[in-house]
Amino acid sequence: MTGSGPASRRRVLASVGTGIAAAIAGCSGGGLGGEPTYEEGTVDIGNVSANASRSTSEMATAAALATQQSSTSVTPLGSLALLDHEFVLESGYLGSTIQGTVENDGSSRIRTAEVRTRVYDDTGTLLGRYLATTGDLNAGSTWAFQVIVLEAPADVASYDIAVLGTPT
Numbered sequence: 001m002t003g004s005g006p007a008s009r010r011r012v013l014a015s016v017g018t019g020i021a022a023a024i025a026g027c028s029g030g031g032l033g034g035e036p037t038y039e040e041g042t043v044d045i046g047n048v049s050a051n052a053s054r055s056t057s058e059m060a061t062a063a064a065l066a067t068q069q070s071s072t073s074v075t076p077l078g079s080l081a082l083l084d085h086e087f088v089l090e091s092g093y094l095g096s097t098i099q100g101t102v103e104n105d106g107s108s109r110i111r112t113a114e115v116r117t118r119v120y121d122d123t124g125t126l127l128g129r130y131l132a133t134t135g136d137l138n139a140g141s142t143w144a145f146q147v148i149v150l151e152a153p154a155d156v157a158s159y160d161i162a163v164l165g166t167p168t
């Protein structure tokens with residue numbers, strides 16, 4: 001039998017490995033998979049009081065409600081659009097937040113939508129990652145999100161933001 005032996009087996013294994021890698025890569029097509037595309041956001045320092053801070057009990061409440069663990073089941077979806085977003089300082093336990101609106105402009109319901117944010121100081125150092133999640137975002141509907149950020153408002157100079165989802 002010609003071509004049998006270690007060299008031939010290596011070629012077969014390499015071909016199978018390449019085929020599996022191509023099949024897996026093909027599964028992420030159609031607007032799914034890949035890394036999210038982040039938009040930049042700025043913080044209007046003029047609207048942020050340097051003295052604004054949460055009390056100890058407010059910080060405990062904010063920490064309990066702030067979401068920092070992202071879902072592994074969400075991916076970038078072409079049907080989810082980030083319509084607007086801004087850094088907003090709220091009173092009480094909410095403190096630093098990023099708020100905005102997401103639209104499902106597709107024709108199918110989205111099982112899970114997730115807004116991911118990353119906040120930075122004035123030197124560009126990453127301070128933290130925060131997110132908000134909702135379920136069952138119907139086709140043609142919008143979601144007003146609010147991301148609780150645990151950093152003090154005076155420490156946050158900018159942020160970036162992306163929206164991801166899980167289709168039904």
